[in-house]
Amino acid sequence: MIRFSGMKIRGKLAATFVAVLLPLIAAEILAIYSFSTSLHESAELELTNIVHHLYRLCVAQARIHHSENEAPMADDVTFVREIIKSLKVGKTGYPYVMTGDGTLVIHPEMEGKNIIDSRDSKGFAFIKSICDAARQLGPFEVGTMRYPWLLAEKGEKTPRMKILKYVYFQKWDWVIAAGSYEEEVYAALSEGRWRTYPLVVMSVVFLFTLTIALQRMIARPLADISSAALRMADGDLHQRVPVPDSKDEFAELAIAFNTMAEQIHDYTENLEAAVRDRTRQLSESREKYRNLVRSTANGVVTADRKGIITFVNPGMESLLGYSREEAVGRSVWDLYVGGREQARKIRHALSEQGHIANFEMELIGKERVVPIRITVSILRDSKGEEIGTLGIFNDITQERQLREELRRAQVHIVQTMKLRALGDLVAGVAHEINNPLMAAATMVYILDSELTPECSAAQQHLKVIRRCHDRIGKIVNHLREFSRQAEMEFREIDVHAPLENALLITGQQLLNHGMLIERDLASDLPRIEADPNYLEQVFLDLIANARDAMENIERAKILRVSSRTSELDGRPAVTVTIADTGIGIPEELRDKIFEPFFTTKETGKGTGLGLPISFGIVSDHGGKIDIRSKVGEGAAFDVILPVRRPGGKANEGGETT
Template sequence: IRYPWINIELGETKSRQKINKYIYFKPWNWIIVAGTYEEEIYSSLHETERFIIIVVLMGLVLVLVLTLTLSTVLTRPIKELIEVTTRMAGGDLSERVLVRNADEIGVLGVSFNRMIVQVQHYTSNLEKIVSSRTKELEESREKYRDISRFLNSILDSATEYSIMALDFYGRIIEFNKGAEKITAIKDPSGKTTGFVEIVRDLTRRRTLEKELTETKEFLENILDSSVDGIVTTDLKGKITYLNRAMEEMIKYRREEILGQHISQVYVRGIQEARDIMALLRADERAENYEMETRTKDGEVLVILNSLFLVRGEDDRVIGTAGIFKDITEQKRLEAKLKSAQARLVEASKMRALGELVAGVAHELNNPLMASQTILHVLLKNFSEDNPERERLELIKKCNNRIERIVEHLRGFSRQTEPEFSELDINYPIENALMITGQQLLDHNILLKKRLAQNLPKIMGDSNQLEQVFLNLISNARDAMDEGTRPKELTIYSYSTEDEGVPLVVVSVKDTGEGIPEKNLDKVLEPFFSTKPVGKGTGLGLSLCFGIIEAHGGRIEIKSQPGKGTEVTILLPIKQSGKE
């Protein structure tokens, strides 16, 4: 029974609402009454509510502080590694990564330092080999020049051959200019009886000619034996020589390319040739000049070039020469290394974040259980038609939602190997929205879900796919924060076919600022980011690409600056009878 009550004995002058509970005790024929003031009943509830709010606020502050601290600790060695990589790409191989700990980042730093030492060693050996071969070529060229000068002096001073044509009677009927030096022998009657000619020994001349030929072949063999491509051009840029390695590199036969302009094999064409010539005119030589060439079948190669001017005997520039080293495979391995580094960094971050989330979820679970218990007791003591029961039911719904989020975070934070199983693609989407839904509301973003029901199942790892959707939703949210247009995030899911292959499609579309066309081909690369420093690492979309690729799917990105971006994920449907 609820009624107003004034306790005169305590000096009260104003009534307070009091609630009594009556029960009949038959053995004694007694009626037992228990009562208390209404405000005393609700005071404990209000204290519980305040306690929950304080605990939640303290938990959020603790999460923020720990996240910022861990982010700083985790990213500092990565930033140092990136700086060393940048200096290394600029040609400075003396830098080393400072290894502070023996964790995964420390192991990566040690491996990276070992790689720098090996690259420095290989570069040093290559420079020594090139220097040695260049010196041999210069010595051979000087020797060739000496022999050439010597042979020219001999030919210039040598007597020309004498050629004479005689008839059957021995009379001269024709002779060349060299025969003018022949003296005729005549008898007293004036009849020619013979000829006198001075003959010189040409053995020395023949020997020198042979040596000259052998020297020329020796030099050509040296150039053809080089593992690097060697090309010479005249001042007009036309190719005058290329060795066998260069033929194999650009896949042109020597007779096809000789006499052609060198820009024919440059990706940038004539502009590359002009830039190289301007560089050589300024410094006469250039080392470690990186450029791209195109082979006969259209393949693009990354080349590390050493260029220099070729001068004649009078020190006049007669052409250019270049030593081409194919570093395409080296660049590919460097890209793989960067990708591996990115995955290692993200794995470390996810592990730390998982441990943090698991700890916070555990701490939130204890007061949540206490709150649920108190609510259960209070609801049990209220009748169905009690007006206060509706408020308690609302609190219970909020607690249930907190409980679901906590349980989901605990499951999401577990470090497990990918487990592929049949799943509905809408399941990881809904989980991602459960976590990010409040964030979208806080950012005034209107969420539109267009999720098709009863979609065919796919084979996938729910946690990994949820990570992909969390990343895409986060990117869309950040993109719309920068603009002034209406903020709308639309998520579609549906099934389709592509060239007869059944697919499940998920599309995440925002109304943000969009991506410039020049950056569309780079957004999936590791460490590429257009966000301000400290707000993004450039690893998110790269990891999403790796996860979707591991699921046998693909990512397509469409964007228009000023209108927004749409990221589409296509995943194969599980075929019956196939794993």
């Protein structure tokens, strides 16, 4: 709401005009209303007095004759008729008398006629309503009836309202009524209103004229100064106002304004020069900043205090795949993999530390999840108030890949060193065990040949010893294989040959366990340098592990065998994948499964040497084994073998040394 002190001069004068005029008009309207009400009541009182006068006349007439009859005498009717016919209500109205059943006793035109069924222009039986209501009235009690009436025989087309006052003289069963059109009854009221309206109009015109005169005297000089000030505010500092010839306050104000305008003009010219110089410096600095932000490969993002993105640089567009139009206006946590919760953590760290440096997290790009390293700081305005945040995002996808490759290489090197060291140890142990084992085998043979048939118990004992001896012999052979005492024979082969041999050996066993075999073998694989017997051992061990992993699951048991071309350290290679739908391998066990004697199988089901031996065989071929697994869904082993062994050289016979 606008306050009076905030209005312009014209507005104040107009408000003063309204403040003076409204009470005056209200007082005049109240006076007119009071006067109209008095006239209105006076007009209706006149009708009431007429019917009261006629009622008293009938009472007096009835007492004069001391008639015991209820009906009036002829002289009584004649006397009352003469009195009624001498009365007039307005221009056309008159009093009349009718019996309680609607028969006219005294009437200017229709005496003796029953009008009980007469209706007004709306169809309302008003005479019957008057007769019924009159009989309920007490002595001197007056009833009122208003009804629309149309005299069509006189050419009237619009009904006019009539007002009727009536009393009931019970002794003679007379309804004494008097009435006329309301416009005639209230004629004095209308005339009084028309006399009052000109006074109101004259008062308004007088005050309006007075306001215009005051405006010309007071508002015009001030308007000139205000107009000049507004043009100066728009930049025209050459504005001046004319000084009036009078020596009043307006002349002093004009002189002061012109002096101030001169000072502002001089000051502004100096200020504009300084602003131009500073603007040029800021423009150069801003351009350097823009070029820096646009050219950096890192993503740069600014957001307001509500976390709504306000700016992204081309580096951020390239990082996420979103254009600036798609990114600006979104909530910054829409880009976080951790969502709003991640944003809360960053905000909390900013509140405590003032900035965040080298914090690793993941963003949701348009086509991929992007690992990034973020540095965040708070943006403040010139007053030191916080206005938002600035984030610098560095894509660390390649860094993470290199770190993972380095970790795998380190694991591979450590695993290889473990196997080499263990191989040397196992070779010595196998050699030391094999010598006494051969001597024991000789003694068992001699004892068996010297025993007679009667020594059946001793023969049974020798059979147990022989089985134990055979068991020890198999373990020694397994240890010798692990230590690589047997030489590999490398030659060019089709990798599918040892794979198919392994499937041929294990196929029926897999089917007996309710397991299906799905093949997806490439037809255009290059031949590789390898020892088929050792590769067959690798595939047999991986298939056996897959069988054990699926043995106790309830869902479909499927062994998927596939092959494809690939690369290994930038050299051509082939990859054979053996995947199952078993229980899967937990993340924390994946680096341990290639360690010798590590097993998750029940006691007696595995020695923990199968995968380490396979790992060593593939390593001797210059390849590697990768694992992909999800607990509860299965595991996949990728055997990656180079087409040409590092350092290998093919002989004429197809073998390599």
